[in-house]
Amino acid sequence: MKCTNRIKQFFILFLMTALTLTTITGCGSKEYTFGYDRSRNNSGFSTASHTAGNTADSFASELCVTTKDVTSGTDVDMSAATAAGLFDISQKNVIYAKSVHEKLNPASLTKILTALCALEHGNLDDILTASPNVHIEESGAVKLGIEEGDTMTLEQALHALMLKSSNDVAVLIAEHIGGSVEGFADLMNETANRLGATNSHFVNPHGLTDPNHYTTAYDLYLICNAAVKHDKFVEIIHTASYNSVYHDKDGNEKTMDMANSNAYIKGEAFAPNNVTVIGGKTGTTNAAGNCLVIYAKNSAGNPYISVVLQAPDRTTMYTEMTDLLGEI
Numbered sequence: 001m002k003c004t005n006r007i008k009q010f011f012i013l014f015l016m017t018a019l020t021l022t023t024i025t026g027c028g029s030k031e032y033t034f035g036y037d038r039s040r041n042n043s044g045f046s047t048a049s050h051t052a053g054n055t056a057d058s059f060a061s062e063l064c065v066t067t068k069d070v071t072s073g074t075d076v077d078m079s080a081a082t083a084a085g086l087f088d089i090s091q092k093n094v095i096y097a098k099s100v101h102e103k104l105n106p107a108s109l110t111k112i113l114t115a116l117c118a119l120e121h122g123n124l125d126d127i128l129t130a131s132p133n134v135h136i137e138e139s140g141a142v143k144l145g146i147e148e149g150d151t152m153t154l155e156q157a158l159h160a161l162m163l164k165s166s167n168d169v170a171v172l173i174a175e176h177i178g179g180s181v182e183g184f185a186d187l188m189n190e191t192a193n194r195l196g197a198t199n200s201h202f203v204n205p206h207g208l209t210d211p212n213h214y215t216t217a218y219d220l221y222l223i224c225n226a227a228v229k230h231d232k233f234v235e236i237i238h239t240a241s242y243n244s245v246y247h248d249k250d251g252n253e254k255t256m257d258m259a260n261s262n263a264y265i266k267g268e269a270f271a272p273n274n275v276t277v278i279g280g281k282t283g284t285t286n287a288a289g290n291c292l293v294i295y296a297k298n299s300a301g302n303p304y305i306s307v308v309l310q311a312p313d314r315t316t317m318y319t320e321m322t323d324l325l326g327e328i
Contacts (some may be wrong), residue, residue, distance in 0.1 A: 017169050063092060064221065070097040074327050079319055081291070082310035083217040084326050089225060089303040095327050100218040101268070103199055104309050107283030108142075108165045109220055109291050110207030113159055114173060115236075116227040116309050121187070124155040124232065127175045134168040138208055143168045144256060149249025156256065157244045162281065163282070164258040170206035181205065197222045209287040217307040220293055224305050228278075228295050237279025237295065240265050264294070269318040272326045274299045290317040298328045 062085040074096050078084045083099040130150040136143055140246045144166040146152075152160075154176070160169040171181060178184025181204060188202040197219035203212050215223075227233045241259045248254055263269035264277035280294035291309035296304050306324050311317035 004081075016131075025239055031231060034308055037179050045161065050183055056144055061092070063225075064088065064094045065092075066100065066218075068097070069099070070094050076320075076323050076327060078308075078324070080312055080316045081320050083307045084306075084308045084320065084324060085217045085221055086306045086327055087221045087225075087304060088328075089305060091302075095304075096324060097218075100307075101216050103214045103216055103283065105207075105209060105213065105288035106215045106309070107207045107209075107285040107288035107291050108167075109215070109281050109285075109293055110202060110205065110282040111161050111165065111170060111212070111307075112220070112227050112281050112293060113192060113223050114170055114184075114205040114291065115162055115233055116223060117184065117187050117191055118154060118173050118177055119227075119230045119233060120191070122154045122173075124153065124158075126154040126176065128154060128157055128172050128268065130168075130172050131175055133175065133181070134171045135189060136167045136171070136206075136208075137273060138167075139210040141167045141208060143205075146172060146246075147248065150246060150254065151249075152244075152246035152256075155232075156244050156246055158236055159239065159244070162236050162257065163239060163242055163260045164256075166284065167206040167208060169270075170204075174205035192219065192223060193241070195222045195226050207283060207285070207288070216259075217309050220307050220309075221305050224293050224295065224307075227306075228303070229275050234278060234295070237262070237281065239267070239279075269322065271322060272328070274293060275325045275328050277325075278303075284314070290314050292317050292321050294325070296328065304328050 075095050079097050083102050083104060085100045086096040088095055130146045130148055132148045134146050142165050144160050144164060146168050157169050157173050162167040174181045174184035178187050184205055185203050192200045200215035200219045201212055203210050239260060243257045245253045245255055260266060261282045262280055264271055265279060276297050278295045278297060280292060283291040290313060292308045294306045308317055308321045311320060
């Protein structure tokens with residue numbers, strides 16, 4: 001549904017609340033409080049230079065907005081996934097929405113925000129050096145296998161982050177950009193808040209399970225919508241495979257050779273004929289189930305973002321995502 005006066009009024013209230021750094025309430029959400037200075041943003045709607053009303057109108061006009069489920073006029077069967085959404089970026093229209101404001105564990109979809117923060121605050125040719133903290137102990141966690149003292153560029157790290165979904169590389173990026181995982185998590189929350197993703201809270205850069213780490217399908221749309229404005233992000237998520245060389249602490253070469261985990265890019269899943277999947281991000285943990293964000297375009301080249309959260313298995317996740325893409 002398109003933005004209405006009622007929605008604009010909601011965003012006016014949102015921005016007025018932001019001016020006083022008090023408790024925020026997102027669409028259909030419970031309340032929680034941000035402790036950092038939310039006037040420090042570069043999003044083009046600084047509270048220091050705009051009135052709250054003008055800011056809210058401008059902000060909302062650039063987004064797909066809904067406060068409730070949207071299913072009318074669609075044939076989507078989303079009976080298995082807990083939450084899902086399909087967002088028409090060009091028309092600022094919500095085509096489909098199911099529980100898009102429900103707070104859920106995002107698993108590795110977290111890495112979209114990690115990549116966005118890295119692209120906004122780092123340089124692709126930065127050299128990253130691994131600390132002992134890159135060792136991930138959680139059973140089943142995907143890792144590149146980096147060791148203390150290993151070095152690679154930020155561009156290499158972003159490929160490992162988005163294609164292989166390497167959790168150890170997520171820590172490497174976080175410590176380089178934020179000084180520590182905790183410092184980077186603060187930056188993640190500040191960035192999400194700036195984008196309007198106020199129903200989210202992040203405590204790590206990889207999405208391994210934590211009760212204080214959560215987001216929503218709608219917030220993931222907002223985050224992905226910002227990420228795809230970066231050409232390098234789009235290039236990486238569209239890459240089918242990647243091979244490169246990084247170095248250990250003694251300067252010896254180590255090889256990274258990986259394929260995109262996205263089944264649409266790998267040719268293992270197929271979008272409807274009129275849809276081209278540019279890329280996206282997968283995520284799976286026991287707590288999160290099977291999750292997927294897709295950036296796609298129709299035959300006219302118009303862009304869409306689609307989200308499926310907490311599907312019971314990988315096959316169902318892709319089946320329901322394809323069903324969702326059929327509405328483009």
